[in-house]
Every structure is written in C-alpha cells, then in structure tokens.
Amino acid sequence: xxxxxxxxxxxxxxxxxxIDLARTAAEEVAYPGIVGEHLGMVSEGDRVVTHYFxxxxxxxxxxxxxxxxxxxxxxxxxTLDETVLLPGTDALLAPEWVPWSERLRPGDMGPxxxxxxxxEDLRLEPGFSGEDEPAPxxxxxxxxxxxxxxxxxxxxxxxxxxxxxAPRRGSIAAVAEELGLRxxxxxxxxxxxxxxxxxxxxxxxxxxxxxxxxATCVSCGFLNRIGGTLGQAFGVCANEFSPAxxxxxxxxxxxxxHSEAAVMPAPPRPPxxxxxxxxxxxxxxxxxxDSGSVSVAPDDSTAELGHS
Numbered sequence: 001x002x003x004x005x006x007x008x009x010x011x012x013x014x015x016x017x018x019i020d021l022a023r024t025a026a027e028e029v030a031y032p033g034i035v036g037e038h039l040g041m042v043s044e045g046d047r048v049v050t051h052y053f054x055x056x057x058x059x060x061x062x063x064x065x066x067x068x069x070x071x072x073x074x075x076x077x078x079t080l081d082e083t084v085l086l087p088g089t090d091a092l093l094a095p096e097w098v099p100w101s102e103r104l105r106p107g108d109m110g111p112x113x114x115x116x117x118x119x120e121d122l123r124l125e126p127g128f129s130g131e132d133e134p135a136p137x138x139x140x141x142x143x144x145x146x147x148x149x150x151x152x153x154x155x156x157x158x159x160x161x162x163x164x165x166a167p168r169r170g171s172i173a174a175v176a177e178e179l180g181l182r183x184x185x186x187x188x189x190x191x192x193x194x195x196x197x198x199x200x201x202x203x204x205x206x207x208x209x210x211x212x213x214x215a216t217c218v219s220c221g222f223l224n225r226i227g228g229t230l231g232q233a234f235g236v237c238a239n240e241f242s243p244a245x246x247x248x249x250x251x252x253x254x255x256x257x258h259s260e261a262a263v264m265p266a267p268p269r270p271p272x273x274x275x276x277x278x279x280x281x282x283x284x285x286x287x288x289x290d291s292g293s294v295s296v297a298p299d300d301s302t303a304e305l306g307h308s
Contacts, residue, residue, distance in 0.1 A: 015049035015069050016041055018078040022051035022067035025083045030057075035065050047071040048081070055085060062091030123191030127183040192229060199234060203244045205252035213254025214261040221259035223249075 019038055026035045036054025044050055053065040068081040087093055104115075117124070187195070204210065217223045222239035225231055226248070233251055237244040242257040 009043045011041060011043040011049045012047040012071060014076065014078050015047055015071055018049075018069045019051055021078060021080060022069055022083075023053060025067045025080050026053050026065040029083045030055075030065065030085075039064060044068065047073070060085065060092070062088045064088050123188060123194060124185040125188035125191075127186040196230060196233065199248050200250050203237075203247055203249040203253045205250060205254075207253070209243060209255050210250075210253045213256060213258065215258045216252050216254045217249050217258075218251040219258075219260065220254075222257070223251075 023035060023038070034056050036056045039052040039054055041049050041051045048068065048070045050066050050068045053067070055063040055065055057063070063085055064087075065083065066086045067083045069078050070081050071078045200206075205216075210216075217235060217237070220239075222237060222242065224236040224238050226235055234248050235251060237247055237249050239245055239255075239257045239259075242255050244253065244255065
C-alpha cells in the first residue's frame with residue numbers, strides 16, 4: 001500500500017479556513033445574492049478541500065455551489081481550482097434522457113416529418129424485389145425451359161426479363177406485385193402480431209363498447225373487409241355515426257350502430273280519405289228570411305228596450 005493511500009483524509013487547515021476565497025469564487029460564477037450560507041466542506045485529497053454553499057436560485061432547489069481550493073506542498077498560499085453547481089441529495093433533477101425512438105408516440109408525426117426505420121426492425125422482413133433468380137419449378141426457369149424443349153415445343157431463349165416483350169401475366173414479378181410482395185420489405189410475423197394486438201386493444205371484443213353491443217361487426221353491413229392475413233380478423237368500419245368510423249376494427253368488435261341491431265320500420269301509408277275534403281261547401285253568414293229560424297216582423301219588445 002502506497003503512502004498516498006495511507007494518508008489521513010483530515011482537511012488541510014489552511015484550505016479549510018479559505019471560506020471567503022471559496023465564497024468569492026462562487027459569487028463570481030453566479031452573482032451576489034444567489035450564494036447562500038456555508039454548508040460544510042469535504043477533503044478531496046492532500047491539501048485539497050471543497051467548500052459547499054447554499055444555492056438560492058428558485059429553479060435549483062437542493063443544489064449547492066461547490067468551490068474547490070488547494071495548496072501546494074510547503075506553500076502557505078491557497079489557490080482556487082474550480083467552482084461548479086452540483087446537485088444535493090434532495091435536489092430537483094431533470095428526468096433521465098430517453099432516446100427519441102422511445103419517446104415517440106402514435107399521433108406525434110406532423111406534416112413534413114420523417115420517421116426513419118431501423119434496418120433490423122423486427123416488424124419487417126425482406127420482400128421480393130424482382131432481382132432474385134426464379135425458383136427451379138418456376139415456369140420461367142432454365143430447368144423448365146429444357147423440359148419444354150424435350151417435348152419438341154418451341155421456346156424463346158432467355159428468361160421473360162430478357163425477351164423483347166416479356167409476358168406480363170404469369171411472371172414472378174407480376175404475381176409478386178399482385179400479392180403485394182414486390183417491395184423491399186414486408187411485414188414480418190412479429191409485425192403482424194404487434195399490429196393485431198394494438199388494433200384489438202383499441203377496437204376489440206374486450207372494450208366497453210363491444211361488451212354492450214347488440215351484435216359483432218362480422219355481421220354488420222357497414223364492415224368493409226380488408227385483404228391480406230389480417231383480413232381474417234379485421235375490417236374497416238364505414239358507419240359515419242359509429243365511434244370506429246374509418247378505423248380498423250376486430251370482427252368481434254361491435255357498437256350500437258350495427259346495421260341489423262334496430263331496423264327502423266317503414267312509415268305507414270295513410271288510408272284513403274272517406275270524405276271528400278277537396279270540395280268547398282258554402283255557408284251563408286245570415287240565414288235566409290224564408291228559412292223559418294227567425295221571424296220576419298220586428299220584435300216590439302226588443303225595440304222598446306232600445307235593442308236593434
């Protein structure tokens with residue numbers, strides 16, 4: 001064990017007494033009024049001491065100003081090493097930095113944003129780009145061409161890609177494009193499972209809406225089927241009044257907007273009128289004199305009383 005490791009960690013006396021030097025250095029880095037009272041000191045080594053001062057900055061609760069002073073061997077002059085702002089045990093710290101790829105959430109992308117995809121993304125796997133050699137049992141392979149020639153059938157030499165007019169229908173590239181495989185990368189099995197789990201969590205059979213629905217989406221007329229492997233369990237809702245309108249929904253999902261849940265009856269047709277109300281019957285304002293309802297002669301008793 002060396003002599004340096006066996007020395008005492010007792011602070012140097014001159015360095016421990018250099019509180020004013022340490023405070024002045026801290027106030028130069030900050031400004032007067034921010035450096036508070038002396039909180040203590042720590043021996044960093046032989047003739048090296050760090051003095052701690054309270055930080056009164058409102059945004060740095062629990063932080064401390066640290067000024068380190070030192071003294072050379074056999075010297076009586078204490079000099080300043082550095083001054084920094086360090087967090088204490090109860091300091092208010094910023095959260096740990098998280099990479100952007102882990103902070104990204106659905107809906108964060110805006111117009112013009114680019115989201116790079118990792119080359120080793122588990123959700124994707126290599127697709128058919130059209131540059132690979134055809135399979136041995138393919139209709140355009142060399143082995144199949146030799147088999148056709150043995151049967152005395154004229155075959156144009158070369159693969160369809162090298163022909164002046166390559167047959168579009170039936171080629172590997174055409175079949176791959178029809179199946180949606182002629183891309184650099186396609187969804188892997190892991191990518192399919194991740195997408196299915198995410199869609200079922202949003203619009204699946206375990207949601208509160210589906211639990212209270214009168215029927216599932218598999219029998220709804222507003223369900224638009226999708227192709228591919230996921231089409232066996234999902235579709236797109238086309239009911240504008242449904243909460244899942246325009247979203248991918250599970251076939252086991254459901255809502256109150258099911259097409260057959262409550263079919264509205266046709267409005268009843270009014271019956272034919274019994275009375276012809278299109279004709280107008282004239283009604284006189286005063287009865288005719290010869291109708292017999294009132295007397296033609298004036299009433300004398302009424303005239304005496306002044307009635308007309």
